[in-house]
Amino acid sequence: MSELAFIEALRKIAGHPAARGLADDCAVLELGHETLILTHDAMAEGVHFLAGQDPADIAWKLVATNMSDLAAKGAEPLGVMLGYMLGADDARFLAGLEEALNHYNAPLLGGDTIAGSGPQVLGLTAIGRATCRPVPSRAGVQVGDSLWITGPVGAAMLGLEALRSGTGDSSAYRRPQALLAEGQALAPHVSAMMDVSDGLLLDASRMARASKVTLAIDSTAVPIVTSEDRRAEALRWGEDYELLFTVPPTFQPPVAAFRIGHAQAGGEAPIMLDGQPLDEADGIGYQHDR
Amino acid sequence: MSELAFIEALRKIAGHPAARGLADDCAVLELGHETLILTHDAMAEGVHFLAGQDPADIAWKLVATNMSDLAAKGAEPLGVMLGYMLGADDARFLAGLEEALNHYNAPLLGGDTIAGSGPQVLGLTAIGRATCRPVPSRAGVQVGDSLWITGPVGAAMLGLEALRSGTGDSSAYRRPQALLAEGQALAPHVSAMMDVSDGLLLDASRMARASKVTLAIDSTAVPIVTSEDRRAEALRWGEDYELLFTVPPTFQPPVAAFRIGHAQAGGEAPIMLDGQPLDEADGIGYQHDR
Numbered sequence: 001m002s003e004l005a006f007i008e009a010l011r012k013i014a015g016h017p018a019a020r021g022l023a024d025d026c027a028v029l030e031l032g033h034e035t036l037i038l039t040h041d042a043m044a045e046g047v048h049f050l051a052g053q054d055p056a057d058i059a060w061k062l063v064a065t066n067m068s069d070l071a072a073k074g075a076e077p078l079g080v081m082l083g084y085m086l087g088a089d090d091a092r093f094l095a096g097l098e099e100a101l102n103h104y105n106a107p108l109l110g111g112d113t114i115a116g117s118g119p120q121v122l123g124l125t126a127i128g129r130a131t132c133r134p135v136p137s138r139a140g141v142q143v144g145d146s147l148w149i150t151g152p153v154g155a156a157m158l159g160l161e162a163l164r165s166g167t168g169d170s171s172a173y174r175r176p177q178a179l180l181a182e183g184q185a186l187a188p189h190v191s192a193m194m195d196v197s198d199g200l201l202l203d204a205s206r207m208a209r210a211s212k213v214t215l216a217i218d219s220t221a222v223p224i225v226t227s228e229d230r231r232a233e234a235l236r237w238g239e240d241y242e243l244l245f246t247v248p249p250t251f252q253p254p255v256a257a258f259r260i261g262h263a264q265a266g267g268e269a270p271i272m273l274d275g276q277p278l279d280e281a282d283g284i285g286y287q288h289d290r
Numbered sequence: 291m292s293e294l295a296f297i298e299a300l301r302k303i304a305g306h307p308a309a310r311g312l313a314d315d316c317a318v319l320e321l322g323h324e325t326l327i328l329t330h331d332a333m334a335e336g337v338h339f340l341a342g343q344d345p346a347d348i349a350w351k352l353v354a355t356n357m358s359d360l361a362a363k364g365a366e367p368l369g370v371m372l373g374y375m376l377g378a379d380d381a382r383f384l385a386g387l388e389e390a391l392n393h394y395n396a397p398l399l400g401g402d403t404i405a406g407s408g409p410q411v412l413g414l415t416a417i418g419r420a421t422c423r424p425v426p427s428r429a430g431v432q433v434g435d436s437l438w439i440t441g442p443v444g445a446a447m448l449g450l451e452a453l454r455s456g457t458g459d460s461s462a463y464r465r466p467q468a469l470l471a472e473g474q475a476l477a478p479h480v481s482a483m484m485d486v487s488d489g490l491l492l493d494a495s496r497m498a499r500a501s502k503v504t505l506a507i508d509s510t511a512v513p514i515v516t517s518e519d520r521r522a523e524a525l526r527w528g529e530d531y532e533l534l535f536t537v538p539p540t541f542q543p544p545v546a547a548f549r550i551g552h553a554q555a556g557g558e559a560p561i562m563l564d565g566q567p568l569d570e571a572d573g574i575g576y577q578h579d580r
Binding site for chain 1: 299324328334369371380391398400406415
C-alpha cells in the first residue's frame with residue numbers, strides 16, 4: 001500500500017474530530033479548560049537521515065520537526081515521548097537530544113527503548129498546549145487575505161549540499177529552528193498557519209486546498225538564501241521550517257515576515273505562481289529520494 | 291550502549307517530575323484540572339513480533355500493551371498517535387488497528403506514516419486521563435499490605451507455543467486484553483498497581499524495589515492456566531497483562547482478584563517466594579529472545 005493510500009485508509013477509521021493529525025498536521029484535543037496539541041514524527045535511517053550522519057544532529061532534527069508542528073498551532077510544548085531504537089552512537093544521540101530539549105524547553109516525559117536488527121527507526125511524540133483559541137489550522141484562509149512567510153527558503157537545500165560535499169555551512173539542514181515564539185505571537189491574528197516542511201509551493205497548495213481558495217504567489221517576493229538562478233528550486237525545497245500564514249489584507253504581522261501573495265477565489269489550480277496555475281502534478285514539492 | 295544504560299542516561303536528562311515514563315511506566319502530567327497519562331511502546335519485527343505474524347494481531351497487541359499501561363494508572367484513554375512503517379500487509383494491520391481501537395474506545399488522533407527499507411518498526415503513543423488522584427504508581431506499597439493479581443498467568447506462554455506449533459488456541463498471545471475497567475475500579479483503593487508485562491516475579495520485584503519493601507509471594511496461591519509442573523515457568527513468563535496491586539490487609543478488592551502474598555519490611559531480596567529470597571539475578575523474568 002502507498003503512504004497516501006494508507007493515510008487515506010487511516011482517515012476512514014479515525015472519525016474523531018481531533019484527528020486532524022494523520023498526515024502532516026497536528027491532532028487537537030479539547031480537555032477540560034485546555035486544548036492539547038499532539039504531533040508524532042517518525043524517521044528512518046536511509047530515508048529521513050543518512051546512515052553516517054551525526055546522531056546528535058538526528059536527535060536535534062527529530063525534536064525540531066515536532067516543535068515546528070507545535071509552532072504552527074501557536075502551542076507551547078509540554079513535553080515529548082521518545083521511541084528509540086538503539087543505534088551506532090547512542091551517547092551522541094543523547095547529547096543532541098538533551099541540547100534540543102533544553103533549547104525548546106520541552107521536558108522528556110517518557111518513551112520506549114528497543115533493540116532492532118535493521119536500519120534505525122526513531123519516533124517522537126510532542127505534546128503541547130494551545131496558547132490561543134481557536135487553534136490555527138491550514139483551512140481558514142479567506143479570499144482577500146494576504147499570504148506571508150516568516151523567513152527565507154533554500155537554506156536547508158544549501159545545507160544538505162554542504163553536508164554532502166563536506167564544505168560550507170550545513171547547519172540549516174542539520175539543525176533547523178522551530179519558530180515557537182513566532183507561532184505563539186502570530187496565532188491570535190492569523191486566519192491560517194502551517195510550517196513549511198515539504199516545500200513552499202507544495203505546502204501552500206495544501207493550505208489552498210484545505211481552505212478551498214487559490215493562493216496567488218509572487219515568486220520574486222519570496223525571500224531566498226540562494227543565488228537568483230536557483231529561486232525556482234528554493235521554492236520547491238523543504239525542511240526550512242518557516243511559518244506560512246494568512247492575515248486580513250491590511251494587517252501587519254507582529255513578527256518579522258515577508259508578504260508573498262494573497263488569496264483569491266478557488267480557481268483552476270491551488271496555486272497561481274506569477275499568474276501561472278500550478279498544482280501537485282507540476283512537481284512542486286519535496287521528494288525524500290532527491 | 292545497552293538498553294538499560296541508555297534508559298539510565300535518559301533519566302539524567304529528563305529531570306522533570308512527570309518523567310516516570312522512561313522505562314515501562316507511564317508519564318503523569320498535571321494540566322489544569324486534569325492529569326494526563328502518557329505511554330509509548332515501540333515494537334520491532336523479529337524482536338517483538340515474528341516476521342510472518344498476522345499484521346492484524348500485531349496492531350491489536352500494539353494497542354493493547356499501551357492500553358494496559360493506562361489501565362495500571364486507572365486512566366481512561368483519550369486517544370492514540372501511531373508511528374507506522376509500511377509493511378507486508380498494511381490492510382491487515384489497519385483491520386486489527388480499527389478493531390482494537392474500537393474495542394478500547396480509543397480514537398486514532400494522528401501520527402506519521404513512513405517508508406523504510408529494513409524490518410518493520412512500529413510505535414504507538416497512548417494518551418489517557420486519570421480517573422482518580424493520586425494516580426497509582428508502583429512505589430506506594432506499605433508494609434503489611436496484601437498483594438493481589440486480577441487473573442491467571444501463563445496464558446500468553448501457551449498461546450505462543452500454540453502459534454509456533456500451529457495447533458491449539460493462540461489468542462491469549464495474539465490478542466491480549468488490557469484491563470481498563472478493572473484498573474479504574476481499583477485505582478481509588480490500591481496503594482500500588484502495575485500491569486504484569488514482563489513476568490509476575492520480575493514485575494513484582496520492580497514494585498518491591500520502587501516501594502522499598504519485600505513482597506512475600508505464595509507460589510501456590512498464584513492462579514495459573516498451565517499444568518502444575520509448569521507453575522515455575524508461568525510465574526516467570528510475561529505478556530499476560532493482568533494487574534498486580536496492593537491494598538491494606540483487610541480490604542476486599544471490588545473486582546475479581548486473587549490474593550497471592552503480602553508486603554513485609556525490605557529485606558535481603560525484593561521477593562520472597564515461598565520463603566526463599568529471589569532477585570533479578572535468579573532469572574525471574576521475560577527475555578525477548580527466548
